[in-house]
Amino acid sequence: MEKLINQALEDYARSHSSPLPDVLQELEQYTRTHRSDAQMLSGPLEGGLLRLLVMLSSARRILEIGLFTGYSALTMATALPVNGEIISCEKDPEAIAIAQRFFDRTPHGRKIHIRPGPALDTLEALRDEQFDLAFIDADKENYPSYYERVLPLLRPGGLLVIDNTLWSGQVLSPKTPADLAIAALNRKVRNDDTVDAVLLTVRDGVTVVRKKTTASY
Numbered sequence: 001m002e003k004l005i006n007q008a009l010e011d012y013a014r015s016h017s018s019p020l021p022d023v024l025q026e027l028e029q030y031t032r033t034h035r036s037d038a039q040m041l042s043g044p045l046e047g048g049l050l051r052l053l054v055m056l057s058s059a060r061r062i063l064e065i066g067l068f069t070g071y072s073a074l075t076m077a078t079a080l081p082v083n084g085e086i087i088s089c090e091k092d093p094e095a096i097a098i099a100q101r102f103f104d105r106t107p108h109g110r111k112i113h114i115r116p117g118p119a120l121d122t123l124e125a126l127r128d129e130q131f132d133l134a135f136i137d138a139d140k141e142n143y144p145s146y147y148e149r150v151l152p153l154l155r156p157g158g159l160l161v162i163d164n165t166l167w168s169g170q171v172l173s174p175k176t177p178a179d180l181a182i183a184a185l186n187r188k189v190r191n192d193d194t195v196d197a198v199l200l201t202v203r204d205g206v207t208v209v210r211k212k213t214t215a216s217y
């Protein structure tokens with residue numbers, strides 16, 4: 001991922017944000033040492049943002065698309081009440097095994113329920129459920145489909161956070177299927193009058209969407 005902000009400023013932002021629990025630093029370190037695709041991990045700055053959004057929205061039920069080794073799920077779990085839960089979709093069994101090992105080390109891990117397999121299948125199975133917050137961070141080609149399927153599962157006033165919406169700047173002249181899908185998703189969000197949204201220039205672009213209540217549109 002090409003950095004949109006220089007490393008020194010990113011480090012400064014990290015070091016001037018509230019520290020996250022030690023187990024998350026260990027999980028990040030473990031992932032960087034053992035996975036060649038560790039750049040997929042969201043990290044402390046975006047994790048801190050997710051954690052605050054969970055607190056600010058008083059979320060109790062969270063849906064995540066894209067667990068990887070569990071960094072974002074465990075970060076959000078630390079902000080949930082004891083009866084809170086996260087359902088997280090992931091298709092990679094090795095990533096799931098790492099995540100579960102770290103979840104087993106903390107009481108917050110008990111709030112996370114992993115749904116192995118393709119996320120679109122899991123979303124179909126969840127069609128009668130409702131969530132307070134959702135985080136989309138998986139295969140980019142499916143972003144428009146995830147948006148269409150996740151929004152109906154959010155309660156009115158619920159939040160949707162979407163990662164990588166600047167896609168290393170590729171959204172400015174999209175070429176590959178992933179570029180085109182993210183650009184299409186960004187247009188879809190912009191033209192959707194059932195939501196309020198802002199595309200933040202945090203990390204690789206993070207869009208925060210609030211589903212309007214029926215009274216507000």
Ligand SMILES: C[S@@+](CC[C@H](N)C(=O)[O-])C[C@H]1O[C@@H](n2cnc3c(N)ncnc32)[C@H](O)[C@@H]1O
Nearest residue numbers: 040041042066068071072090091118119138139
């Ligand atoms: C960017 S990583 C998620 C990072 C994670 N949220 C974190 O903060 O560490 C994307 C993950 O989505 C998973 N994934 C990709 N396509 C998927 C699909 N169709 N169904 C379920 N998981 C998928 C990948 O295996 C990968 O682990």
